[in-house]
Amino acid sequence: MALELDPELEALMAAARAANPNRPHSAEIPVEAFRAGYVMLSQAQSLAGVVCRSIEDKSIPGPAGDIRIREYVPVNVPQGPLPCLVFSHGGGFMIGDLESHDSVCRQLANGAGCKLIALDYRLAPEYPFPAAVEDVVAAVTYICDHAAEMEIDPGRIAVGGDSAGGNLSAVVANTLGAGRLKFQLLIYPSTDMTRETESKRALAEGVILDKRTLEYFHQYYYGVIGMDPADERISPIMSGNLAGAPPAHVVTAQYDPLRDEGKAYADALSAAGVAVTYHCYGGLMHNFIQQTGVVSSTRKAVDEMAGIVGKALRV
Numbered sequence: 001m002a003l004e005l006d007p008e009l010e011a012l013m014a015a016a017r018a019a020n021p022n023r024p025h026s027a028e029i030p031v032e033a034f035r036a037g038y039v040m041l042s043q044a045q046s047l048a049g050v051v052c053r054s055i056e057d058k059s060i061p062g063p064a065g066d067i068r069i070r071e072y073v074p075v076n077v078p079q080g081p082l083p084c085l086v087f088s089h090g091g092g093f094m095i096g097d098l099e100s101h102d103s104v105c106r107q108l109a110n111g112a113g114c115k116l117i118a119l120d121y122r123l124a125p126e127y128p129f130p131a132a133v134e135d136v137v138a139a140v141t142y143i144c145d146h147a148a149e150m151e152i153d154p155g156r157i158a159v160g161g162d163s164a165g166g167n168l169s170a171v172v173a174n175t176l177g178a179g180r181l182k183f184q185l186l187i188y189p190s191t192d193m194t195r196e197t198e199s200k201r202a203l204a205e206g207v208i209l210d211k212r213t214l215e216y217f218h219q220y221y222y223g224v225i226g227m228d229p230a231d232e233r234i235s236p237i238m239s240g241n242l243a244g245a246p247p248a249h250v251v252t253a254q255y256d257p258l259r260d261e262g263k264a265y266a267d268a269l270s271a272a273g274v275a276v277t278y279h280c281y282g283g284l285m286h287n288f289i290q291q292t293g294v295v296s297s298t299r300k301a302v303d304e305m306a307g308i309v310g311k312a313l314r315v
Helices: 007-021 030-045 102-112 131-145 164-176 199-204 213-222 259-271 295-313
Strands: 053-061 067-072 082-088 115-120 152-162 183-187 250-255 276-285
Touching: 007 276, 007 295, 030 102, 030 295, 053 131, 067 102, 067 131, 082 131, 082 199, 082 295, 102 115, 102 295, 115 131, 115 276, 131 152, 131 164, 152 164, 183 295, 199 259, 213 250, 250 259, 250 295, 259 276, 276 295
Parallel strands: 082 115, 082 152, 152 183, 183 250, 250 276
Antiparallel strands: 053 067, 067 115
């Protein structure tokens, strides 16, 4: 497939190829090096110098010990209980952490005018499925139960995340439902690991998230332990609780293999009676929310997402 990328993204990709023409595939890199490289690249390409009123690392109880969190309080908000977005980072359930998504969390907090709590859930292969699900469900439940002491408005809590984090956010939204959660922001989420879509076939190679990388992530997240990909905690599109889910905004990218399953999930939510908006960003690839310092259209996209979350949490 010929890719008509955003010109700034095309230049970025070309520069990366020129700088390292013989770079090994991600699936061939030791996981610790993969993780370190992911953080370094994210920090190099994300928008620098985004200031919040306060940023504090804390921990909350989890099913297997404390879960690290990072709490962002945005600029220009009044004192008192704030709406909150609980954010789960992407990274194929194997990479990513509080540092890889620090910039975009700052942008979302400020743009939405809400407190943002980023979660540092357990990662495969050390902790395969269902560790990440258990951590995120436990963390969001704890935040809902302890909203008052965390200076959060319990009636205005949303979940969100990108890629694997979008998957986990969808799972927790289906688990807790609209009774506890106000909104969900799903950024190029992985929602269906049971089938091959047209976007997966067409974009198997030559993109940031290629077929080999997807298979690598899936293998170590749930494949090694032989779990059924149709489990609704792995493929949230299989959930029987979609009708009870909170309103959603689903984001995809034109040249992302996960594009079609993201759109299918938005359609499934809508068919179940959930209020949903959907946007596919042209010319962009997977991971674009971490390119806000080098691709101007991605910065605009994150601002748009933040505005949607802010509006949903102000109602």
